[in-house]
Amino acid sequence: MISARLSPTPPAGWRWLAGVDTDPRFALGQWERGRAALVRLGCCFDAVRVADDGETAAIIADLRAAGRPVGPVLVDWATRTSTWLVPVRRLPLWDLRGTELLTGDDETPAILMPPPAPGETGGMSWAVRPDGSGRLTCHLDLAVALRRVRPRLRGPIGSARSGGGRKAS
Template sequence: MTPVTSHSAAVAAWLAGADPHPRKVWAEWEQHGVALVPLGRRFDAVRVPAERMHAATGSDQPRIVADALRSWLAGPVLRDLRSSLGPYYVLIAPSAEWDGPEERLSTNVFLGVPRPGHPTMLTRWIVELPEPGRLCDTRYLRTLLALADPLRTVGR
């Protein structure tokens, strides 16, 4: 088990604050390791299919994908691990502009968020929040995903 640091505790507190009842999030993390956190208040998410993310990063190897996302986006990314095709969720500010083809999830949607520093079998942080409130810039996400189609064509 990963030790809990003051950094991951601060990030967890910020994430829990996305819910009007943060204690509910903490209780879900304690009981299940994953909490359903409402979007639209502190952050939104862009759902990116695994195939597209792997094409954009040039790999489906977890470490390579994580390194590429950390370098490109410098912000938090989750992945649904329930299948090998599980999508990636790029966390962005509710005020951020997004006009890409990938679905933006926001108000009235809940996202399964693992507690920082505590890996789970259902979902995992690919890139944890570098600090509370520091989210991905949609300009960098748009640029990264623009690479997916040309790289997919080259790989054929």
């Protein structure tokens, strides 16, 4: 568990992430105690949850090699998923196998997030921590990187080696 004693002014990444919630002080307090906090979706960002077979680092590397911005990425080791914070998307179409678009408009209005600090809390950690800039990963860039990385790591998307996947929403 993370034991993070915050200075009177929390780091910029913590303030930005907590600031999207209806009660930022609650989230900051939870993180200061090393606990995860629910953070709402749909206001400043949505999230794409990706069934992860160890490909998060490769996707991040692919995006960076292509010169594309990479926003915060949360890894849940228990469920073997990564969650990418992406711009709010009001278009109804998101259809990429092994992924799920989470918005504030659906049955997932908030997601549990550990403190935006090094280390692991409750089986979750940040592959890319929020830095306070508001930078997010573009949906299209993430989809392109997934399509490039997955065949290299486990066979073409849709093949028997690619595994099924979570619902594409």
